[in-house]
Amino acid sequence: MSLEFTLSSPEPSTTAAEDKVHDVVIIGSGPAGFAAALYTSRAHLDTIVITGHELGGQVAATWEVDNYPGFPDGVTGPELVEKMQKHAERFGARFEMDQITAIDLSKRPFTLTGNVGTYAAKAVIVATGASPRKLNVPGEKELTGRGVSYCATCDGYFFQDKEIAVVGGGDSALEEALFLTRYAQVTIIHRRDELRAGPTMQKRARENEKIRFVWDSVVEEIIGDTAVRAVRLRNVKTGELSDLTVDGAFIVIGHPPNTQLFAGQLEMDQRGYLETDRRMRSNVQGVWVAGEAGDPDFRQVITSAGMGAAAAIEAQRWLAGQE
Ligand SMILES: Cc1cc2nc3c(=O)[nH]c(=O)nc-3n(C[C@H](O)[C@H](O)[C@H](O)COP(=O)(O)OP(=O)(O)OC[C@H]3O[C@@H](n4cnc5c(N)ncnc54)[C@H](O)[C@@H]3O)c2cc1C
Incomplete structure (x- = not known):
């Protein structure tokens, strides 16, 4: 400050x-x-x-x-x-x-x-x-606090040895993803085929073996009942839909x-x-x-x-x- x-x-x-x-x-x-x-x-x-x-x-x-x-x-x-x-x-x-x-x-x-x-x-x-900016997709509101989160520092600890999706491609998204690898395997979902984050952060994320990427994809729905079970993805280039099984979805889009x-x-x-x-x-x-x-x-x-x-x-x- x-x-x-x-x-x-x-x-x-x-x-x-x-x-x-x-x-x-x-x-x-x-x-x-x-x-x-x-x-x-x-x-x-x-x-x-x-x-x-x-x-x-x-x-x-x-x-x-x-x-x-x-x-x-x-x-x-x-x-x-x-x-x-x-x-x-x-x-x-x-x-x-x-x-x-x-x-x-x-x-x-x-x-x-x-x-x-x-x-x-x-x-x-x-x-x-x-x-926090929302995705505004079905399931997001209902599952907030039950696997949908906007804050890795707050909620990462609850995901020990779990699978997590991080939605976003900027510096904050990568920073949150890197932090979450302390606890979990992380899949970064990004709507484009290149990240907005700076080169240093990108290098750290790409070199981290607990992080993988799903490119050109947007989240259409967050699926679960009492907890998140999966995210439904749509490939923006092919239109193909697929479900990625995860225990948590961290939304980091602003x-x-x-x-x-x-x-x-x-x-x-x-x-x-x-x-x-x-x-x-x-x-x-x-x-x-x-x-x-x-x-x-x-x-x-x-x-x-x-x-x-x-x-x-x-x-x-x-x-x-x-x-
Ligand atoms: C889902 C979620 C889970 C979180 N979990 C944790 C956690 O486990 N641990 C942790 O430490 N942190 C957590 N955080 C972060 C934490 O909630 C925030 O850091 C904290 O609430 C920020 O406090 P604040 O008072 O600055 O603002 P906010 O909590 O953002 O409150 C802002 C207030 O300002 C009011 N307001 C805004 N505009 C106006 C206006 N024009 N007129 C009158 N009032 C207005 C709003 O109504 C609101 O009451 C979480 C955040 C989210 C979103």
């Missing part, structure tokens, strides 16, 4: 009624948003979390989280989300089921407009996360951050990840970024929650300095 931008400091405005201005508005109810809400509300800051369409964020969709400390036997995504929400609510954080559609960060208090309401905030923590809302106001890189410094500050004073909205590198519950806590501590210190 770098801070290669000029910090902008919006002028305070006198237009918004002070009694309607929240200390902190957190956009997003994933691990980053929950952790931020826990810290700001526990610091006695008036905190509102705007949940977005996906209460709990990405982790709400997973069956087993096996790598979050404090849960030695693992925990389901929905249970972890429920506990995180309750924890923040215990200290007074309030959750609004709304989706922010417009934001004005040019003057303070900041104004956020949602489908349901409008919110004014002294400080904003952006925790809008990212969304993972864009949910940051379009901030275009023109917050600095972002070419992929749309928001820029921050090591204190989670954005280029606008009073606005912090936590979790996957600004993190292309780690993409875990614990790292996102950690960034949420850090952003909240910073917001609390900054607000104290404003008084």
Whole structure:
């Protein structure tokens, strides 16, 4: 994370009624948003979390989280989300089921407009996360968490000595495939006859004896009942259909951050990840970024929650300095 931008400091405005201005508005109810809400509300800051369409964020969709400390036997995504929400609510954080559609960060208090309401905030923590791109084929949704995965670090461990398909041909797909060879035999399915990934990554993948390739093929369906059993492939050149027997299907075809809302106001890189410094500050004073909205590198519950806590501590210190 770098801070290669000029910090902008919006002028305070006198237009918004002070009694309607929240200390902190957190956009997003994933691990980053929950952790931020826990810290700001526990610091006695008036905190509102705007949940977005996906209460709990990405982790709400997973069956087993096996790598979050404090849960030695693992925990389901929905249970972890429920506990995180309750924890923040215990200290007074309030959750609004709304989706922010417009934001004005040019003057303070900041104004956020949602489908349901409008919110004014002294400080904003952006925790809008990212969304793995889906194949949108039959079986994908039903078998997510039952063999369909979007994260090798999260789920690779569950596939010891199994057969896995990795769908994709970019650097991320190859990186995930290489990581998965710690546990399993991997077949990379790619829709073209050459990879998009850089030469070094390609060389490593091609030289790895636990990786094989199926070229010119797209996934038409993911087959299974309580677990993935196979992927149905269509050769794009011949039209031929075939079933590849696998225990898991990792979809790695992109993972864009949910940051379009901030275009023109917050600095972002070419992929749309928001820029921050090591204190989670954005280029606008009073606005912090936590979790996957600004993190292309780690993409875990614990790292996102950690960034949420850090952003909240910073917001609390900054607000104290404003008084
Ligand atoms: C299927 C799956 C399984 C996973 N399993 C694991 C695992 O086992 N272990 C692990 O460590 N990690 C796992 N991950 C990764 C982990 O879920 C993410 O790293 C983490 O959820 C990121 O947290 P976040 O708070 O940054 O964002 P997200 O979880 O992406 O949450 C973003 C939040 O922002 C909200 N939002 C977005 N736009 C708006 C808007 N305009 N207005 C209001 N709200 C908005 C969304 O509704 C959502 O609540 C998994 C991911 C997936 C997809």
